[in-house]
Amino acid sequence: MSPFRNQIEIAWCPGCGNFNLLTDLSEALSELGLKPSQVVLVSGIGQAAKAPHYIQANVFNGLHGRSIPVAFGIQAVNPELTVIAESGDGCMYGEGGNHLIHAIRRNPNITVIVHDNQVYGLTKGQASPTSETDFVSKTQPLGTVSESFHPIALAISQDVSFVARGFTGDKEGLKSIFKQAIQWKGFSLVDVLQPCVTFNRINTFGWYRDRVYPLPEEYDPEDQVSAFKKSLEWGDKIPLGVIYRHVKSVFSDRIFEKLGRKDFLNPTSNYQTVFEDEKPGFE
Amino acid sequence: MPDLTITIGGEAGQGVQTIGEVLSRILIRNGFYVFSIQDYHSRIRGGHNSVQVRFSDQPIQAIGTDMDLLVCLNPETQEIHQPALKKDGIMIGTISSTPSPSLPSSMISIHFNEMAKELGNRIFANIIAVGALIEILGIDEKIAELYLEENFQKKGKDIIRLNKEALALGQNEIRRHQISRKFLDKRNGSQNPGNLFIVGGNEALGLGAILAGCTFYSAYPMTPSTGVMNFISSRSKKYGIIVEQAEDEIAAINMAIGASYAGAKAMTATSGGGFCLMAEGLGLAAMTETPIVILDGMRPGPSTGLPTRTSQGDLEFVLSASHDEFPRFVFAPRDPQDAIDTMIRAFNLSDYFQVPVIILSDQYLADSNWTFSQIKVNEQPKNTQTVIGDQNYQRYALTESGISPRALPGMSDALVIADSDEHDEIGHLTEDLELRVQMHQKRMKKIEKMREKTRPPFYKAGKTATIVGWGSTYGVLYEAREKLAKSGVDVGLLHFNDIYPLSKDILTFIKSVPQPVVVEGNYQGQLARLLERETQTPFDCRINRYDGRPFFVNELVNQIREVLS
Ligand SMILES: Cc1ncc(C[n+]2csc(CCOP(=O)(O)OP(=O)(O)O)c2C)c(N)n1
Ligand code: SF4
Ligand SMILES: [Mg+2]
Numbered sequence: 031m032s033p034f035r036n037q038i039e040i041a042w043c044p045g046c047g048n049f050n051l052l053t054d055l056s057e058a059l060s061e062l063g064l065k066p067s068q069v070v071l072v073s074g075i076g077q078a079a080k081a082p083h084y085i086q087a088n089v090f091n092g093l094h095g096r097s098i099p100v101a102f103g104i105q106a107v108n109p110e111l112t113v114i115a116e117s118g119d120g121c122m123y124g125e126g127g128n129h130l131i132h133a134i135r136r137n138p139n140i141t142v143i144v145h146d147n148q149v150y151g152l153t154k155g156q157a158s159p160t161s162e163t164d165f166v167s168k169t170q171p172l173g174t175v176s177e178s179f180h181p182i183a184l185a186i187s188q189d190v191s192f193v194a195r196g197f198t199g200d201k202e203g204l205k206s207i208f209k210q211a212i213q214w215k216g217f218s219l220v221d222v223l224q225p226c227v228t229f230n231r232i233n234t235f236g237w238y239r240d241r242v243y244p245l246p247e248e249y250d251p252e253d254q255v256s257a258f259k260k261s262l263e264w265g266d267k268i269p270l271g272v273i274y275r276h277v278k279s280v281f282s283d284r285i286f287e288k289l290g291r292k293d294f295l296n297p298t299s300n301y302q303t304v305f306e307d308e309k310p311g312f313e
Numbered sequence: 314m315p316d317l318t319i320t321i322g323g324e325a326g327q328g329v330q331t332i333g334e335v336l337s338r339i340l341i342r343n344g345f346y347v348f349s350i351q352d353y354h355s356r357i358r359g360g361h362n363s364v365q366v367r368f369s370d371q372p373i374q375a376i377g378t379d380m381d382l383l384v385c386l387n388p389e390t391q392e393i394h395q396p397a398l399k400k401d402g403i404m405i406g407t408i409s410s411t412p413s414p415s416l417p418s419s420m421i422s423i424h425f426n427e428m429a430k431e432l433g434n435r436i437f438a439n440i441i442a443v444g445a446l447i448e449i450l451g452i453d454e455k456i457a458e459l460y461l462e463e464n465f466q467k468k469g470k471d472i473i474r475l476n477k478e479a480l481a482l483g484q485n486e487i488r489r490h491q492i493s494r495k496f497l498d499k500r501n502g503s504q505n506p507g508n509l510f511i512v513g514g515n516e517a518l519g520l521g522a523i524l525a526g527c528t529f530y531s532a533y534p535m536t537p538s539t540g541v542m543n544f545i546s547s548r549s550k551k552y553g554i555i556v557e558q559a560e561d562e563i564a565a566i567n568m569a570i571g572a573s574y575a576g577a578k579a580m581t582a583t584s585g586g587g588f589c590l591m592a593e594g595l596g597l598a599a600m601t602e603t604p605i606v607i608l609d610g611m612r613p614g615p616s617t618g619l620p621t622r623t624s625q626g627d628l629e630f631v632l633s634a635s636h637d638e639f640p641r642f643v644f645a646p647r648d649p650q651d652a653i654d655t656m657i658r659a660f661n662l663s664d665y666f667q668v669p670v671i672i673l674s675d676q677y678l679a680d681s682n683w684t685f686s687q688i689k690v691n692e693q694p695k696n697t698q699t700v701i702g703d704q705n706y707q708r709y710a711l712t713e714s715g716i717s718p719r720a721l722p723g724m725s726d727a728l729v730i731a732d733s734d735e736h737d738e739i740g741h742l743t744e745d746l747e748l749r750v751q752m753h754q755k756r757m758k759k760i761e762k763m764r765e766k767t768r769p770p771f772y773k774a775g776k777t778a779t780i781v782g783w784g785s786t787y788g789v790l791y792e793a794r795e796k797l798a799k800s801g802v803d804v805g806l807l808h809f810n811d812i813y814p815l816s817k818d819i820l821t822f823i824k825s826v827p828q829p830v831v832v833e834g835n836y837q838g839q840l841a842r843l844l845e846r847e848t849q850t851p852f853d854c855r856i857n858r859y860d861g862r863p864f865f866v867n868e869l870v871n872q873i874r875e876v877l878s
Pocket of ligand 1: 077078079094118119121122145149150151152153158
């Protein structure tokens with residue numbers, strides 16, 4: 031077992047896609063040679079958001095929808111840390127959707143992993159932003175009216191630094207994506223198809239398995255326009271792999287250029303010096 | 314003793330602020346104490362701006378009510394402000410020719426812009442106005458010239474020369490007129506020139522945060538807190554501070570919490586509306602026991618309210634914001650010096666107790682400038698209190714004091730596990746209800762120790778009654794008390810800066826002050842209600858104002874007389 035797994039009792043339904051995701055992520059972390067104390071997992075609230083508790087690392091399990099700003103704050107002041115924000119589709123795309131958009135703009139060196147089960151698991155089965163139109167639940171007995179959200183297309187439209195899609199039924203593919211995303215310098219978004227066996231009777235393991243296919247070798251993930259086209263592919267065929275990547279300067283490098291500092295854990299100047307410097311300005 | 318009030322009014326962009334600023338600097342260099350405030354008095358219409366400068370040779374800490382001098386940069390200024398001009402006041406600038414019965418004895422029509430054009434640039438209009446003012450007041454122009462030299466040093470000799478010419482032009486324009494009133498009997502104030510400091514509320518809050526060691530500031534702009542962000546941003550390179558404009562206030566507080574969890578001293582600032590969005594984040598800081606300082610610059614509400622006006626309406630909100638119960642400090646600085654010290658204490662205490670600290674400022678404090686004969690750092694900023702943990706480290710270890718030793722992620726083998734869910738000692742979420750009780754008690758019991766750290770209110774005893782207030786009203790209440798005392802009404806003053814939690818000792822004492830009159834910038838008397846709750850004694854004699862304007866000494870003196878009669 032990976033040194034990144036712990037003994038905490040897991041509170042997920044048997045057969046849930048989250049189990050594979052947990053295993054693959056912890057294996058990816060150890061295969062990258064990281065130490066648990068170097069890694070911070072930040073999550074929101076939901077079934078997915080419990081995952082960090084089952085991983086042996088630093089954890090900040092915050093509010094529903096708010097994992098990205100917390101992850102940003104941590105990475106901004108200590109860029110040495112490997113920071114991963116991990117939560118559900120409701121958390122990342124619904125409640126916290128605005129933060130996703132702006133994190134793409136800031137490009138901090140964090141990885142965002144979305145357990146995308148196309149449903150609200152923890153709150154017992156309501157439609158999520160990625161649920162398909164006409165998805166029926168207790169809360170939407172007539173089926174949802176809205177169309178579904180396309181996170182990958184959105185990210186590429188905003189020239190995200192790295193975005194990939196994985197599937198919890200594709201161990202090697204998912205692990206490889208996790209490793210690339212975590213190693214990627216910049217903001218990386220990984221949307222993981224994660225069947226919810228209890229509340230999503232439509233997007234099941236079988237449903238995904240019939241549709242997913244790995245991106246072919248010759249696929250060029252560096253062309254934004256063709257990547258955008260690829261990101262629109264959904265339905266009968268769903269591509270898996272790194273859909274788009276773009277090497278860009280990251281937040282902490284740009285901050286270093288402007289402020290000449292890397293970590294912000296301590297003030298640079300003694301307060302008496304600051305005061306003596308500032309005082310004449312008030313005369 | 315001279316105590317004079319000058320108002321400068323004009324359209325946004327006409328240089329109202331610049332005139333106020335330059336005049337203030339010249340006045341303190343002449344040894345006068347200055348109190349200035351932006352835009353306080355007018356019924357705002359299309360972009361009308363005003364600055365009020367009050368000065369005296371004695372310390373002053375409030376704005377005046379009646380004007381001695383009015384500078385009109387546009388015709389609206391006369392319409393709006395003339396009613397408050399004293400009978401023997403003087404009005405200069407763009408003056409309407411229509412005579413009105415309330416016309417002051419002296420009106421001097423000066424076209425600052427036209428005169429500036431003669432010097433080649435409209436920009437000199439401001440200094441021409443300053444020249445006119447110092448001539449009317451009769452203050453030392455040598456010092457004004459020195460100030461211009463200093464101020465425009467970087468811009469070069471020509472600019473200095475032109476500004477000096479502008480100053481002289483303004484002075485000469487006045488000399489052509491007969492000024493009926495003598496404003497000052499000597500050219501200088503009582504303080505030694507060079508020993509006075511002008512500090513604005515927002516600047517002081519920003520400076521306090523920097524002195525406290527803040528290295529991460531995330532916020533979403535909102536009046537009147539934005540000046541703090543601007544101050545810190547302007548020094549972010551010099552002192553290595555990240556200032557991040559967040560996408561919203563929810564992000565702002567969560568970013569700051571993340572930065573603080575990682576070990577930086579972090580803060581955010583907003584006004585009431587933004588604080589509403591931060592409420593859940595406030596609870597997150599409390600539950601995860603992550604230190605954070607939150608500044609709420611109050612303005613009238615509810616909702617968008619009056620964005621550029623002042624209020625003390627958020628006290629009850631910040632005392633109970635976010636669901637369920639948790640300890641927090643609430644401080645409300647009385648003036649810029651106190652703001653510097655309060656910021657440092659806020660960071661120290663937030664770090665020590667691992668609780669959120671909320672600082673209540675308001676538009677009045679934010680946008681006003683006070684003069685001090687000294688500015689000091691009365692509090693010593695402390696380093697973050699952390700431990701180096703090992704593999705057995707528990708972030709929420711149950712301790713006697715309720716404070717658990719805090720380790721930082723990535724600094725040792727210790728894993729730092731923080732959770733917004735109820736959690737066990739390690740930090741993992743739990744549904745064990747007995748543990749829940751222990752954890753809730755652990756958090757709540759910090760309050761008793763926190764009470765020991767809060768400062769008693771300022772108290773000056775009076776026989777007849779006691780004026781009670783909090784936060785930025787200190788100066789006004791202080792001057793009102795003095796005025797009443799001089800006229801033979803022996804009133805005291807009880808003024809709170811540390812509002813929550815209140816120390817136990819003072820609760821008994823508060824009960825015993827003679828006839829409290831609680832003066833607050835809100836409708837319900839929010840401090841009064843807090844005191845009633847804490848002391849089980851009525852505080853039902855109240856003076857409340859909620860029109861968006863600050864309290865004025867003269868008005869208040871009359872109101873206090875009325876309630877006491
Ligand atoms: C502010 C707030 N609103 C609502 C909730 C209730 N809530 C918790 S999780 C959740 C949705 C979970 O869905 P998702 O993020 O997709 O995670 P999943 O459980 O499917 O893994 C909701 C609505 C909450 N905890 N906080
Ligand atoms: S509710 Fe769905 S997502 Fe949650 S644990 Fe059960 S199967 Fe997994
Ligand atoms: Mg979900």
